[in-house]
Amino acid sequence: MKILNLRSMVWACGLAAAACGALALMFLVPASDLERTSPSELVRLGNDCLKQDNPEKAVDYYTQALALDAQYAEGHNNLGNALAQLGRVDEARGHYEEAIRLAPRFFDAYSNRATMRMKEGDLKGAEEDYRMALQIRPDYAEAHYNLGLALAAGDKYEQAALHYASALEYGARTPQLYNNLGVALYKQDRLGEAADEFRRALDLNPRYDTAQANLNAVLGFQEETQLYHGAMNE
Known part of the structure; x- marks a missing residue:
């Protein structure tokens, strides 16, 4: 079977799918072609493989890219992502740290780590x-959201709500974001605001059972509180 080189495979949209699919072995870059293949092209191929849920093949491409340029911060970062997907956590950490060492303002590497x-x-x-990533890029909506998750996991709900709100300010719009903001507000006894966020989550996904359950819980609690105060005033 003839091994094809990259220069013979400039097919507009088919290259990435073929390189990451069942015929992947046909598209490994031959050693003789490495000198003529740019690291950025290899990283692009690796990125395509990650998008197609093929981290094993992505690792191959990123590794080849770094063989050509060991100082390529993006290659280290993306290799870290592929390794993390494969559960090779210690190796992934090393590549994130190398990406940060090579490019101290590489906010994606901080966020991924x-x-x-x-x-x-x-x-x-x-x-x-996450705070380092946001120091470099304050409008990074994904990092605001993920920092909110980390803060909420540590019971820091007031701070979490602020970062969820920042994620919304910078363009993030998902049912999960509205639901998690609602939970953070509920934990601060801001029941009316929490209910509004759960409703927004349901506007985006009417079948979002978690948001519906949370909304029902808030409304039930509000009703019980009103009944209690009404009884106290009789």
Whole structure:
């Protein structure tokens, strides 16, 4: 079977799908072509593989990119993402740290390392990394949302609500975001505001059972409170 080189495969939309699919072995870059293949092109191919849920093949491409340029911060960051998906956490951490060392203002690398730390239960480390990402890019909606999750996991609901609100301010719009903001407000006894956020979540996804249950709980609690105060005033 003939091994094709990248220069013979400039097919507008089909290259990435073929490279990451069942015929993936055909599209590995031959050693003789590495010198003529740019690291950025290899990283792009790796990114396409990640989008198609093929982290194993993505690792191959990112590794080839770094063989050509070991100082390529984006390659280290993206290799970290692929390794993290494969559960190779220690290796992923090393590549995130190398990306940050090479590019100290690489906010995505801080955010990605934070997400990994949060999954490991290191809420303090995750919070620090998300804050670093936001210090570099204050309008980073995803980092605001994820920092909110980390803060809420540590029972810091007031701060969590502020970052959820910032995520909304910078363009994030998901049922989960509205629901989590509602929970953070509920934890502060801001019941009316919490109910509004649960309703917004349901506007986006009427079948969102968690938001519906949360809204029902808030409305039930409000009704019980009103009945209690009414009885006290009789």
